[in-house]
Structures are given as C-alpha cells and as structure tokens.
Amino acid sequence: MAHLDHFQHLKIQLQVINSATNNFAEENCIGKGGFGKVYLGKFVDGSKGEMLVAWKRLNPEFGQGDSEFWKEIMMLSFYRHENIISLIGYCDDQNEKIIAYEYASKRSLDLHLDTNDLTWIRRLNICIGAARGLEYLHAPSETQLRVLHRDIKSSNILLDDNWNAKISDFGLSKFGPANHILSYLITNKVGTRGYCDPLYEELGFLTKESDVYSFGVVLFEVLCGRLCFGNNKRRPLLGLVRQSYEKNLVNEIVHDSIKEEIEPESLKVFTEIAYQCLNKKREERPSMTQMVEALELAVKCQVKVIRAFNLKKKSLLTSTKPYVILKLTQSSLQCAKKTSVKDKATPEWNEEFDLYVENLDVQCLHICLLNATSRIDDLKVMRSVLAAGKDN
Incomplete structure (x- = not known):
C-alpha cells in the first residue's frame, strides 16, 4: 500500500493515544455509533500546542474495516473546509484503527433539537453552515472529485464552542464526477433509514441530490425539534411534514421553544426550500448553492x-x-x-x-x-x- 505513504505525517503512535485516553477509560467515552466508541483526550500538536481531541476507535465487529477507515482519512485530508470536521491524525498499530478529529464541544446536532439551547436564528445559522459544507463537497475545485456523503443526518453534524456546524463521518462516502450537472452512481445501499433518498433506497441510484434529500430531512428535524423516526407515541416526521405542508399548517408542528419567535416570512422561506429537498423527482430538488442562498434569505427575513x-x-x-x-x-x-x-x-x-x-x-x-x-x-x-x- 505504497500510496498510504502520503499520510504518514498524520500517524500518531498508539502509546500516545493510550496515554491521552487513559487506556480508553469508560469515563473518557463521549459517544458511540455504528463504528465503535469515541473518546476525549488531550493531544500535543507540534504547531498548535495542546488541544482536546476526539479519538474514534473503530470496532471491526460493527462492520467497518480497512475500506471505511482509509476512505475517511483520505476524504478529510483532501477536502478541508470550515464546515467539515478537521482531521488531526490516525493510528493503525497493533490491530487498532483510530481516527483523531478536532473536538466539537457541543457534540452533535441531534442532542440539541428538543431543547431551549437553540433559538431560531441559531438553528438557521447551523443549517447554513452545514449547507455550505455540503456545497463544498458537491462542487469542489477543478482538481477534485465531487463527494457524495451518503449518510447526512443530524447526528453527523457536529457543533463547536460557537455553534458552528461541522459535517462528520465520511466512512460511507463516495467519489463522483464533478463536471456533470446530473450524474449518478449505482452502488450498494447504505445510510440511515429515515434519511435516505427513496430513489436510492429502491434502485441504488446515488446522486448528489440523494444528499440533498437527507439534508431536507435534517432541516425539518431542526424546525420541529425532533428526530425523523416514529415510535409508539408519535408518527414518523416526514409523514407529518407532508400532511402539514399540504394543508398549510406547518406552523403547528414547529418546536414549542421557537414557535413564538419565528417571523412568518422566515418560516415560509425555510419550509419551501426544505420541502423542495424532499421532492420525489431528483431533478426538482435544489442544489446546495440554492440551499445556502435560501437559508441566508430566511435569516434576513427573521431579523x-x-x-x-x-x-x-x-x-x-x-x-x-x-x-x-x-x-x-x-x-x-x-x-x-x-x-x-x-x-x-x-x-x-x-x-x-x-x-x-x-x-x-x-x-x-x-x-x-x-x-x-x-x-x-x-x-x-x-x-x-x-x-x-x-x-x-
């Protein structure tokens, strides 16, 4: 694997990580998911000094292995943006696969949906930041390929001290051609149920519009203050959204903490562009550039x-x-x-x-x-x- 020499400068010794996490002590665990657990620990960077780092320790029993590990390292090395989580380094020693990221102290967006932490303006600014990150991935420079994330969801949008959004978790992402307005890949279906584009789920056709659909789901989670999944007490979010939108009753499903503060025109602009993301015809979904413009307009309508x-x-x-x-x-x-x-x-x-x-x-x-x-x-x-x- 000679091409991996390109990443050697990012390699961190396992003993350094063991020391930083106190040998992966449970009290240092700050999260877990389909990859394994994430630990918090200090790390001394040669140029930045001491910093807090999130150490993602992959568990092969959860189904992710070499492919996802190296894909995420490659993606985060080549694609750097203020709204994409930053790669600090990695470890591939003694059968351990660990990725070190900048620490997002507010953790993930899903944890704040149903709280009073987020005013409407703050929710809009988080959405704008995430949209700008996706815009960058979908329309990179001439020297780069387009990145299709494939797993956009609120738990993969991290928040720093200032509530700036950072897109994370690129283990399932795919490269695609960037020089075509409409292009697709036929690939195995992955992602999280509830966020996946129906066309991708049914036929395996992956496009940048698949990410747009997932982002539309996140926007309605932000508006309604709840995750998209249903349970015994409430129905799935998207069914509720479609019914409310078609009856012009979206204001009734807005989260209680922000219902009184939202200006009607800001709500209108936001819901219109979010609902377009959920269009069953992919060519009628907006681009991420259009998403950024519409969300910025929603801010201007609010203030x-x-x-x-x-x-x-x-x-x-x-x-x-x-x-x-x-x-x-x-x-x-x-x-x-x-x-x-x-x-x-x-x-x-x-x-x-x-x-x-x-x-x-x-x-x-x-x-x-x-x-x-x-x-x-x-x-x-x-x-x-x-x-x-x-x-x-």
Missing part, C-alpha cells in the same frame, strides 16, 4: 433592519482622519461596520447603513469614533433610537 443614521458632532469630527465603527451589543450575526469620515472644514458623518438585528428589545447600538492613534468618543445609542429607525 429587523436598522437603516439610516445621522451623526453630527463637529467638535469630535475635526480630529485627524477620524473614522466610525458601529457595533450591536448582543448579536450572533455579523453586525459591525467601519466607515470613514471625510476630512472637511465642517466635517460631519451622515450615512445610510444596514444592520440586521435580532432580539431588538435587548439591543443597543455602539458608535465608536476613533482616529489613527486613539479613541475619541464612545457613543451609546439606546434601544429607543434603534426602534425608531427600524424598517425605515
């Missing part, structure tokens, strides 16, 4: 817009090359703007700007006036001013 502000403080604006920074006090959105002030004999700053605001009732707008060397003044415009400027 308030502050427009136009007029600031005249001549005594302050006479400083050398002044500039203004605007920043909201509390927001998970990108909400800062820097703008220059023209140096005139009677200088003033009068500019229209857009800031997307969530939770208007707790926001303040900070206007910081600075020059090249020091802060000149710090103005705090209270919520009443923000409210007055809303949607003008």
Whole structure:
C-alpha cells in the first residue's frame, strides 16, 4: 500500500493515544455509533500546542474495516473546509484503527433539537453552515472529485464552542464526477433509514441530490425539534411534514421553544426550500448553492433592519482622519461596520447603513469614533433610537 505513504505525517503512535485516553477509560467515552466508541483526550500538536481531541476507535465487529477507515482519512485530508470536521491524525498499530478529529464541544446536532439551547436564528445559522459544507463537497475545485456523503443526518453534524456546524463521518462516502450537472452512481445501499433518498433506497441510484434529500430531512428535524423516526407515541416526521405542508399548517408542528419567535416570512422561506429537498423527482430538488442562498434569505427575513443614521458632532469630527465603527451589543450575526469620515472644514458623518438585528428589545447600538492613534468618543445609542429607525 505504497500510496498510504502520503499520510504518514498524520500517524500518531498508539502509546500516545493510550496515554491521552487513559487506556480508553469508560469515563473518557463521549459517544458511540455504528463504528465503535469515541473518546476525549488531550493531544500535543507540534504547531498548535495542546488541544482536546476526539479519538474514534473503530470496532471491526460493527462492520467497518480497512475500506471505511482509509476512505475517511483520505476524504478529510483532501477536502478541508470550515464546515467539515478537521482531521488531526490516525493510528493503525497493533490491530487498532483510530481516527483523531478536532473536538466539537457541543457534540452533535441531534442532542440539541428538543431543547431551549437553540433559538431560531441559531438553528438557521447551523443549517447554513452545514449547507455550505455540503456545497463544498458537491462542487469542489477543478482538481477534485465531487463527494457524495451518503449518510447526512443530524447526528453527523457536529457543533463547536460557537455553534458552528461541522459535517462528520465520511466512512460511507463516495467519489463522483464533478463536471456533470446530473450524474449518478449505482452502488450498494447504505445510510440511515429515515434519511435516505427513496430513489436510492429502491434502485441504488446515488446522486448528489440523494444528499440533498437527507439534508431536507435534517432541516425539518431542526424546525420541529425532533428526530425523523416514529415510535409508539408519535408518527414518523416526514409523514407529518407532508400532511402539514399540504394543508398549510406547518406552523403547528414547529418546536414549542421557537414557535413564538419565528417571523412568518422566515418560516415560509425555510419550509419551501426544505420541502423542495424532499421532492420525489431528483431533478426538482435544489442544489446546495440554492440551499445556502435560501437559508441566508430566511435569516434576513427573521431579523429587523436598522437603516439610516445621522451623526453630527463637529467638535469630535475635526480630529485627524477620524473614522466610525458601529457595533450591536448582543448579536450572533455579523453586525459591525467601519466607515470613514471625510476630512472637511465642517466635517460631519451622515450615512445610510444596514444592520440586521435580532432580539431588538435587548439591543443597543455602539458608535465608536476613533482616529489613527486613539479613541475619541464612545457613543451609546439606546434601544429607543434603534426602534425608531427600524424598517425605515
């Protein structure tokens, strides 16, 4: 296996992992799945220093072996993106197969669906991050093949300290041609029931639209705050979604923790694109690029817009090359703007700007006036001013 020499720089000695996990002590186990168990432990990287690492220890009795092990290492080595979990290294010693990943401290999305941890804006931002990761896999650079994940589900979307989404678990993924709008592979059916594209389940036809279907299931899990599986107490999610959507009653299946905060237009944009993902005709499903655009629009429909502000403080604006920074006090959105002030004999700053605001009732707008060397003044415009400027 001479081609594996390419990955030797990623190899981690088993004794290092044994030390990091205290010989795979049960108290260090943070998860398990169809591959085996995941352990948390510290690792010292030559360039990054000490870090927490998730160590995935494959159990061959669970059906995954050399093929899935090396496939995941190859995928994560060649395909790097801020919304794809990062590979730290691997171990292939003494019949042990272990993969080391960056540690996602919030763990997987499925654990947070039915909680109050996730506001609607936070749920949207998580969906956007996952969509961008899939967009990258489906439309890579000219030198790379398209990656078909084959197992998109909420438990394979990890979350870091800042709730950024990271797609994980590439052991079942497949390469596909990237230069065709519609291309498919005929392959053995794998994945998780409830998330699988029906066309793929029935005929074995795998396309990038198969991932889109699975992602649509995840979107409705995020909206409804529950997994797609049914049980004795409730029906499977997709049947409920189709019935509610066709009767224009989607608002009735929204998770209770976010029902009151969702703006109707944001809900409309979100559910329309999510429902398109579930279309039985694959050619009528959206691309991941279209998904990103629609989800970003859902965010804009949710937040308030502050427009136009007029600031005249001549005594302050006479400083050398002044500039203004605007920043909201509390927001998970990108909400800062820097703008220059023209140096005139009677200088003033009068500019229209857009800031997307969530939770208007707790926001303040900070206007910081600075020059090249020091802060000149710090103005705090209270919520009443923000409210007055809303949607003008």
